[in-house]
Amino acid sequence: MTASATAPTIERSETQGRGALSRLRPRSNPWRHPWLLEGFTWLYLIWSLVPIAIAVLFSFNNGRSQSAWQGFSWRWYFADPINSVLHDPALHAAVIQTLRLSVYTTLIAVPLGVAFALGINRWRGYTASTFNFVMILSFVIPELIFGVAMFFVFQYLFTFVHLGTLAQTLGLVTWNVSWPAIIVQARLVTIGKQYEEAAADLGATPLQIMRRVMMPLLAPAVFASAVLVFSSVIDDFVIVDLLFSNASNTPMSVLIYSQQRGGNGGPALNALGTIMLVMSFVIAVAGYLGYRWMTRGERLDSTAALTAITGAD
Amino acid sequence: MSVQRGTLGRRQPRAPHRLFWAALALPGIIWLALLFIVPFYAIVAIAAGRVNQLFGYPVAVWNPAQWSSVNFATTWHDIAGSSAFVGPIIIRTIVYVAIASLLSLLIAYPAAYFVARFAGRRKGFFLVLLIAPFWISYMMRMLAWIDLLQTDGYVNKVLTFLHLVSHPVDWLGGQSYTVVLGLIYGYIPYLILVLYAGLDRIDGALLEAGRDLGLGRVGTFLRVTLPLSRQPIMTGMLITALPMLGDYFTNQLLSGAAGTTMLGTTIDDQLSTQALQGEGAVLSLLLLLVLVVPMVYYVVATNRSSREAA
Numbered sequence: 001m002t003a004s005a006t007a008p009t010i011e012r013s014e015t016q017g018r019g020a021l022s023r024l025r026p027r028s029n030p031w032r033h034p035w036l037l038e039g040f041t042w043l044y045l046i047w048s049l050v051p052i053a054i055a056v057l058f059s060f061n062n063g064r065s066q067s068a069w070q071g072f073s074w075r076w077y078f079a080d081p082i083n084s085v086l087h088d089p090a091l092h093a094a095v096i097q098t099l100r101l102s103v104y105t106t107l108i109a110v111p112l113g114v115a116f117a118l119g120i121n122r123w124r125g126y127t128a129s130t131f132n133f134v135m136i137l138s139f140v141i142p143e144l145i146f147g148v149a150m151f152f153v154f155q156y157l158f159t160f161v162h163l164g165t166l167a168q169t170l171g172l173v174t175w176n177v178s179w180p181a182i183i184v185q186a187r188l189v190t191i192g193k194q195y196e197e198a199a200a201d202l203g204a205t206p207l208q209i210m211r212r213v214m215m216p217l218l219a220p221a222v223f224a225s226a227v228l229v230f231s232s233v234i235d236d237f238v239i240v241d242l243l244f245s246n247a248s249n250t251p252m253s254v255l256i257y258s259q260q261r262g263g264n265g266g267p268a269l270n271a272l273g274t275i276m277l278v279m280s281f282v283i284a285v286a287g288y289l290g291y292r293w294m295t296r297g298e299r300l301d302s303t304a305a306l307t308a309i310t311g312a313d
Numbered sequence: 314m315s316v317q318r319g320t321l322g323r324r325q326p327r328a329p330h331r332l333f334w335a336a337l338a339l340p341g342i343i344w345l346a347l348l349f350i351v352p353f354y355a356i357v358a359i360a361a362g363r364v365n366q367l368f369g370y371p372v373a374v375w376n377p378a379q380w381s382s383v384n385f386a387t388t389w390h391d392i393a394g395s396s397a398f399v400g401p402i403i404i405r406t407i408v409y410v411a412i413a414s415l416l417s418l419l420i421a422y423p424a425a426y427f428v429a430r431f432a433g434r435r436k437g438f439f440l441v442l443l444i445a446p447f448w449i450s451y452m453m454r455m456l457a458w459i460d461l462l463q464t465d466g467y468v469n470k471v472l473t474f475l476h477l478v479s480h481p482v483d484w485l486g487g488q489s490y491t492v493v494l495g496l497i498y499g500y501i502p503y504l505i506l507v508l509y510a511g512l513d514r515i516d517g518a519l520l521e522a523g524r525d526l527g528l529g530r531v532g533t534f535l536r537v538t539l540p541l542s543r544q545p546i547m548t549g550m551l552i553t554a555l556p557m558l559g560d561y562f563t564n565q566l567l568s569g570a571a572g573t574t575m576l577g578t579t580i581d582d583q584l585s586t587q588a589l590q591g592e593g594a595v596l597s598l599l600l601l602l603v604l605v606v607p608m609v610y611y612v613v614a615t616n617r618s619s620r621e622a623a
Contacts, residue, residue: 034530037427044424045442048501052449054467055457066456067463112341119338123331131342136612138349140552142559142604144577148597149352151584152359156373157351174348177341206333235450237562242584256452260459261565270460273453280448303437310444310506 059270076271098251102233105172113180121188139178147242163245171239180225187221220294224308227287360594369588384591406576410557413496425508446502455566487570495563500553511545551611
């Protein structure tokens with residue numbers, strides 16, 4: 001907060017200084033460091049990260065407040081015998097439900113998406129390009145509209161799918177299948193066709209080509225997409241919120257939302273959020289290191305692995 | 314291209330057959346058909362369906378020949394009729410999203426530009442910090458602002474300490490600017506990533522050419538960098554504005570007041586009451602129809618740029 005209060009004075013003196021300089025020398029050193037821009041970037045980073053650090057801090061608050069610090073404690077994690085994440089059955093169940101959904105979704109969406117990407121990319125036909133379009137569309141459609149569609153189809157058509165873990169998993173797989181599909185297709189484009197053609201020349205059957213040539217080449221992309229699917233399910237809110245039915249299938253994000261909104265906020269929710277955050281970061285770090293290790297033979301700069309496991313490419 | 318592939322195929326009888334690839338793609342195709350295309354048809358079937366006269370719950374009509382306009386009439390009455398309440402909500406949603414998107418761009422662009430162009434050896438470090446919010450759940454990030462904006466929270470403490478306000482501001486009591494702040498904070502990481510990826514791809518030689526031809530720093534930016542970043546700006550704005558338009562939770566968490574309700578909130582509310590689900594379907598369909606053009610634009614644009622990259 002103090003940083004943002006002092007920023008305007010810095011900016012003003014900076015612009016004045018530059019104005020005076022440019023009057024003296026119309027073309028001052030064009031390669032000088034853009035301090036103004038760097039200052040702005042730092043302000044942005046402070047604004048973007050410090051609130052989260054404070055929210056993490058309040059999960060250790062030794063009191064019921066989310067806004068006034070009352071000393072450090074572990075009570076909201078495990079020390080409190082009733083209201084801690086470890087002992088409150090609702091909070092406890094939410095952690096398990098989130099993990100369960102992440103595992104189920106990753107196990108289904110990744111093989112489905114990888115096979116889809118391989119097939120669509122090499123098949124080349126009207127059906128292939130149509131469904132590729134549909135798949136990319138599922139990537140940009142607002143999650144609310146997708147969630148509404150899922151809600152209606154399970155309520156009015158596929159009524160044998162009851163709201164709850166099954167409906168949530170089906171929804172999450174459909175929503176996340178585009179990660180492996182898009183990432184693997186991008187990787188297929190960079191690999192080219194020469195390896196599989198060479199393998200075919202040497203007498204490999206289609207299945208052998210898949211297992212011995214394509215899978216090892218695609219491994220980093222498959223791995224990156226698994227990391228992305230897993231972590232985006234942890235953070236997902238809309239689909240699981242529209243498709244949950246009762247307390248036993250309420251994941252962490254939905255619990256935080258409903259409790260906070262219902263006026264039952266408290267540091268226990270911050271503890272839950274912090275657990276989500278730690279889970280995501282463990283996966284991100286594992287994903288980063290794993291991706292670096294899998295692509296160790298390729299000449300990539302350090303930022304390539306970062307953008308790969310964030311899906312920024 | 315196709316001729317070449319044909320001759321190659323004749324020389325290598327063992328190269329995977331088209332059917333092999335089709336079989337690989339088939340599970341995904343069936344999945345998308347049943348759980349992506351059919352569900353959207355379900356929205357249409359309920360929006361254009363009838364309403365049970367006795368209990369008021371919606372009846373899905375799957376045959377287009379029997380579609381009715383009951384739900385559309387009800388919705389139109391709520392949007393533009395005498396006791397309309399959806400109309401103002403739609404306008405508010407558009408205003409919120411427009412302001413939040415523009416402010417996001419003004420914040421995100423300089424930061425992404427700095428990291429892509431000037432961070433030098435610290436690029437990885439800055440990138441980690443830029444990406445960090447992407448890995449933190451939306452709810453946790455909203456919780457962070459709920460903590461800070463409480464009446465006795467740190468924001469009020471700092472403001473009263475600096476004598477900028479005489480008494481604590483009720484930030485969470487239904488303020489439009491708090492909701493807009495929440496939207497910006499919630500969706501800006503996506504925008505920044507798209508902008509960074511786009512700006513990072515700009516060839517440094519083009520910038521040096523601009524300098525060599527006598528442009529200053531500002532001139533190079535305006536005449537080289539900015540035109541080249543038009544595409545990332547468009548896709549980045551789309552990728553933040555689309556989810557903002559379907560957001561129903563930010564305003565609920567940061568205000569909860571009726572005066573800041575957005576369209577998504579209305580749709581979400583209507584789903585939980587069975588008699589209103591028909592209207593919820595119509596509103597979802599309307600939102601979808603409005604967004605189809607930008608969505609298709611996005612898909613076509615990303616397809617084009619990935620083909621250029623390949």
